[in-house]
Amino acid sequence: MSELDAFFDGMTRFLRGDLDAAALRDRLGPSPSAPGRFTFYRGLIRANHRRVLAHLFPAAQHAYAGGGGAPWPALVDAFARAHPCGDWDLNAFGAAFPAFLEGRPDRPDAASLAQVADYEYAFYRVTRAPDAFDPAVDVVNPTVTPRSYTCDVPAFVRSVRRGAPAPLAATPITGFLYRRPDDRQVRWLRPTLARLLAFARATGEIDDEACAAAGVESPALDAATDALVRAGVLGRGARR
């Protein structure tokens, strides 16, 4: 191993917390800088992890606080150790966080925490999704992200972001998270049964016959399709 390779190997182990400053010195030799200066870099990286997750998951962090288990910073450190991120996009660091929360054995509310985090990460992804929707011709807005939760996660997240956190209501909810093409704002839409079926028909998942079996006939489906086109969920290509 060359000296440069040894440097990167030693620094990587140190930054991950697998070596302390004394062991790093033993491996790489002395530096004019005090050991605490090297430890500072490890702190910077941990702070970056916390900053990214705080930015992506403010509502999940709020819901987590005060509920027992490891403090939030320790939780983030544990997540970073379990899911080191190789992606250049620092926000990709948060992709595995909802599943990580769901697997927390020390939290009886792990499932709802995971749902909050899932919504927040989906919101981020929809916000940044490519501009790939032409509402004049396309069938479906590709930013549409259907979600079903056992709690009213969207209302809870909105309340936290407004600075007036409300309790996480145990109300099952289904809807579409999507970005409107006109004002580029991200919306949460709770569809009626007819609109849910109209969306499924537009995506080719069901046909008119199945919709009728669910109690929604073609005229109602067409009206629901028009409503979804106006809302920016579907494009005009979805109209029959």
Add this chain to the structure above:
Amino acid sequence: MTPGPPAGVGIGLRREHFDSILQTERPLDWLEIVPENFIGHGGRAGAVLDACRERWPIGVHGVALSLGGPDPLDLDLLDGLAAVLDRVGATAFTEHLCFARAGGENFYDLLPLPFTRAAVDHVAARVRAARERLGCPILLENVSTYAVMPGAEMSEGAFVTAVLEAADCGLLLDVNNVFVNAHNHGTDPLDDLAALPLERAGRIHLAGHTYVDDLAIDNHGAPVIEPVWALYRAALEAAGPVPTLIEWDLHVPPLERVLDEADRARALMRAVCG
């Protein structure tokens, strides 16, 4: 029409200013973006960027390429960066003389390299490869450091000079980093500035910093302090009217406050360089 290359004094395009940037009538010569925030992304940020590029030259300043790192260059990232450069009509790409990724893990920080000949050769080869993939010149920034990495064979100034000569690339001179490093390592900032290859300077960054115990931290979260303004004057005297950027990324104030800093830099540039 897309404006030409950056000149004069600009500021970073920040989300906090999306509502106000296109409304401003104050002097503003160019904008700088972090391209990673726009690769493959649409929505409002992309729309604001497209509107800004019609009005101002856009500088492209990467943070994730890990040009000094041991892992292979990320070709997908390079291609994404090239697409952003093309989108905004940029004529150069700036990055940091550091590593950010090792062993397959991205640390999301700008980590210093050892000041060794082996590191010079290593990073210079990667800069040349990146430049070929991007199809445009690269300028490297002198980074802030909190520790001198073990094994140093030369000073920071000699290291930066050697890398830029070996890679034949330009310097993004971060004046605040010169000050921060001098504080942190007990050297004279004017001497450190003079040791950098100022004849290669194609951009300048100015920013504020903070202190934690005895350490100066380059956090881009405060106004530029007087000693850094003095150092900027010295840089202008040595390097001429190099396009300059005010960086303010943390505790971002209203646009007007950032533009105040830009006004001061512009006035200083005119006073020194005419």
